[in-house]
């Protein structure tokens with residue numbers, strides 16, 4: 047192994063750019079470490095950005111769907127995928143994750159890519175690598191290597207929009223980087239130097255302590271914002287809520303558009319939606335809120351599950367979950383399982399659930415028939431069909447009435463001209479609120495993926511109110527109880543955008 051400093055100038059600049067200013071401050075206190083001794087992943091900063099996929103099988107055969115997903119994620123980061131190397135059984139204990147033959151194959155691909163004009167090639171690994179193996183592979187190839195967690199973190203960093211989302215991602219990034227802080231003493235030994243800083247601590251220990259302090263500080267700041275969001279969530283609690291949940295890229299946002307008539311960002315890419323948005327269900331009748339949120343992915347990094355928990359908080363607290371899945375995907379079964387597993391990991395409370403098998407327009411009539419027999423309680427739909435939209439809205443209203451029956455005389459319905467109620471709020475991406483204690487009275491139903499009405503008893507809620515009253519309550523709770531403002535509540539009820547300012 048050569049003893050050159052791991053982090054090149056380009057890489058250091060790139061790491062600094064990616065870290066927020068506050069993280070940068072912490073790390074800049076250990077500037078000499080950053081320059082030389084911390085093993086942070088290097089990143090290409092030059093164009094063209096080319097990537098070679100390294101597919102590692104968890105068993106004898108590499109998981110091809112993981113490679114397909116990886117390719118899509120890497121593409122989403124702006125890389126051009128120029129090749130792939132497969133290793134059937136990754137080495138788990140040796141210095142490198144691949145054998146000498148595959149290493150040579152990778153070198154060959156890199157050589158020819160460089161001859162074709164690619165200045166720097168990144169190796170994108172389908173699975174997570176132990177930090178030692180990652181570092182050794184980088185040294186052996188003289189090119190940066192990024193693993194699955196790193197790729198997903200970068201997507202989240204690139205797409206997180208709100209301050210809270212950014213804090214969540216920064217925390218996940220630091221937690222992921224902690225074990226990657228290179229052992230200073232080892233590298234110093236290679237270079238023939240010592241590795242001790244003040245008070246006998248190694249510089250590695252100091253860097254780890256700085257990162258741990260920053261993680262704790264981020265945790266405190268996130269908690270403060272979460273509490274504020276919890277208060278806001280509490281104010282919306284008197285309305286029945288529906289959440290669109292499911293694997294990424296199955297059509298959740300497409301359905302959000304269809305169900306609420308509000309435009310949602312729809313794109314054929316993984317993790318397109320990273321936040322939670324809430325709008326009212328369209329059509330006359332009882333006012334119901336619908337939430338669209340981040341999609342799930344197999345083998346989601348542990349460091350990001352926490353972020354998911356807070357992002358999903360609003361959706362997890364729903365009275366009815368629409369578990370959306372791609373009916374045309376041959377991996378439907380396993381994607382359903384991934385979603386259920388992740389819901390368990392984020393402590394999702396039991397609630398009514400309807401399985402919505404979407405993209406049925408891509409199936410032949412016979413395939414659709416088979417699927418209907420396999421999932422008798424599911425609704426087979428296409429977000430592109432008006433008829434399916436009407437069917438789904440009707441089903442939602444029925445299930446919501448079962449889960450939380452309307453109380454007489456409490457103004458739960460709207461006249462047709464009031465079908466665009468004043469709920470149009472985008473909850474911060476990758477953020478949300480922890481579920482308010484005692485907020486949901488569940489009946490302990492299972493999440494079977496079928497249309498079950500497990501939340502048979504209504505949630506304990508304050509009495510239902512008209513939209514106008516709700517606006518007044520929100521203004522009041524938000525500290526806007528000035529009489530002249532309260533008097534204008536009725537008008538604001540018809541001006542969703544302005545109302546959004548008060549949420």
Ligand SMILES: Nc1nc2c(ncn2[C@@H]2O[C@H](COP(=O)(O)OP(=O)(O)OP(=O)(O)O)[C@@H](O)[C@H]2O)c(=O)[nH]1
Nearest residue numbers: 294295296297298299300313314317318319341429
């Ligand atoms: N053929 C077909 N395509 C659909 C249908 N619904 C959605 N799509 C397409 O599927 C892709 C993903 O749709 P989105 O609504 O963004 O999916 P999502 O679940 O919100 O995705 P993420 O936000 O990335 O998790 C888009 O290209 C949609 O046009 C459908 O019923 N039929």
Ligand SMILES: [Mg+2]
Nearest residue numbers: 298299318319
């Ligand atoms: Mg979406």
